[in-house]
Amino acid sequence: MHWKLKKISRMGGLYFSRLLNKPLVKPSTITITLTNRCNLYCMMCDHWKNKSKEELSLEKIKNIIDQVSKWGIKGIDLSGGEPFVRKDIFDIIQYATKKNIAINITTNATLLDKEKIEKLINSSVTRIQISLDGAKAETHDLIRGKKGSFRKVMETIDCFNKLKGENDIKLNVTTVIMKQNLSELIDLIKLAKELKLNSITFQPVVDDNLDIRRRNMLNPLRIPNSQLGLMDKVINEIIEIRKKGPFIGNSIQHLESIRKYFKNQPLKRIKCYAGFNFGVIAPNGKLWSCMGDFSNLDKETVKNSWLSTEAREKREMIKKCKSPCLYPCYLSSNTDNLLQATINILKGK
Ligand code: SF4
Numbered sequence: 001m002h003w004k005l006k007k008i009s010r011m012g013g014l015y016f017s018r019l020l021n022k023p024l025v026k027p028s029t030i031t032i033t034l035t036n037r038c039n040l041y042c043m044m045c046d047h048w049k050n051k052s053k054e055e056l057s058l059e060k061i062k063n064i065i066d067q068v069s070k071w072g073i074k075g076i077d078l079s080g081g082e083p084f085v086r087k088d089i090f091d092i093i094q095y096a097t098k099k100n101i102a103i104n105i106t107t108n109a110t111l112l113d114k115e116k117i118e119k120l121i122n123s124s125v126t127r128i129q130i131s132l133d134g135a136k137a138e139t140h141d142l143i144r145g146k147k148g149s150f151r152k153v154m155e156t157i158d159c160f161n162k163l164k165g166e167n168d169i170k171l172n173v174t175t176v177i178m179k180q181n182l183s184e185l186i187d188l189i190k191l192a193k194e195l196k197l198n199s200i201t202f203q204p205v206v207d208d209n210l211d212i213r214r215r216n217m218l219n220p221l222r223i224p225n226s227q228l229g230l231m232d233k234v235i236n237e238i239i240e241i242r243k244k245g246p247f248i249g250n251s252i253q254h255l256e257s258i259r260k261y262f263k264n265q266p267l268k269r270i271k272c273y274a275g276f277n278f279g280v281i282a283p284n285g286k287l288w289s290c291m292g293d294f295s296n297l298d299k300e301t302v303k304n305s306w307l308s309t310e311a312r313e314k315r316e317m318i319k320k321c322k323s324p325c326l327y328p329c330y331l332s333s334n335t336d337n338l339l340q341a342t343i344n345i346l347k348g349k
């Protein structure tokens with residue numbers, strides 16, 4: 001099928017899945033959270049404080065990949081914690097590569113060297129999502145809790161650029177907007193362009209990343225009232241850059257929502273597709289959503305868990321979410337107005 005028809009059909013499928021609370025389309029990807037462990041100590045993250053060593057075994061992960069492949073899902077996301085702290089990470093990548101599954105990896109990019117980067121380039125990894133939180137080394141290192149992290153990220157990106165040759169592997173960065181880096185966001189966009197990255201996507205700092213629905217206006221990482229004027233100016237500039245092309249991964253509506261989120265203003269009409277668009281497997285082996293687990297994959301297949309009554313109940317709660325976390329991957333403005341979105345796709349916008 002032509003890619004435009006595929007995109008329209010998926011968009012319609014998602015829209016009606018959410019409307020009817022009945023998954024009419026398969027998840028586009030399955031995210032496997034490989035670990036909670038991490039080698040960094042980011043200010044906004046609670047993963048590294050989590051002492052749980054619970055992780056899926058290599059055998060279980062291979063079994064999940066088999067199921068994903070059999071179900072006809074073409075991609076998996078490997079995330080953490082930091083995926084590269086796992087000693088068997090390349091066994092996992094190799095296994096998914098043999099099954100022809102496209103892999104997206106989210107990483108802090110501090111544990112990669114030339115040999116590992118070569119292996120990644122020669123695998124079915126199609127996209128690497130790198131965290132970058134400052135245009136200056138001191139800002140990134142302060143936020144990430146480890147000196148030398150920025151330098152390591154720069155070396156990793158440089159090495160990818162030198163080695164990737166004709167390989168179309170995409171390197172994207174994600175930046176968490178917070179008080180500590182607000183004044184550097186425009187420079188970060190410039191840096192991402194200089195580094196020949198494919199895109200940069202912003203997300204606002206969440207107040208509690210173990211419960212992304214929680215709000216705490218006293219969170220010291222939030223943008224304080226005294227800096228809201230600066231935030232308006234910065235968001236306006238990002239929107240202007242976004243209007244010129246898709247290098248900024250957020251939609252304009254999403255950027256406007258980030259502005260409102262920091263001002264603690266009500267957010268307009270945000271539809272969350274968590275639990276509809278893609279599945280997330282936690283290190284404890286459960287298909288997971290912010291509203292709670294679906295069911296344990298020791299007892300169920302991924303597909304049955306996705307179609308289960310528990311999943312339906314959690315999706316009902318997701319539809320009623322009153323504290324949107326603004327994770328860009330969950331929110332879709334495309335499906336709000338199907339007709340307009342269809343016209344946009346047909347026009348190639
Ligand atoms: S690199 Fe990621 S997982 Fe590790 S501490 Fe930072 S935000 Fe958390």
Ligand code: SF4
Pocket residue numbers: 212213272273274290291317318319321322323324325326327330
């Ligand atoms: S917006 Fe979606 S992912 Fe975020 S807290 Fe609400 S239901 Fe969960």
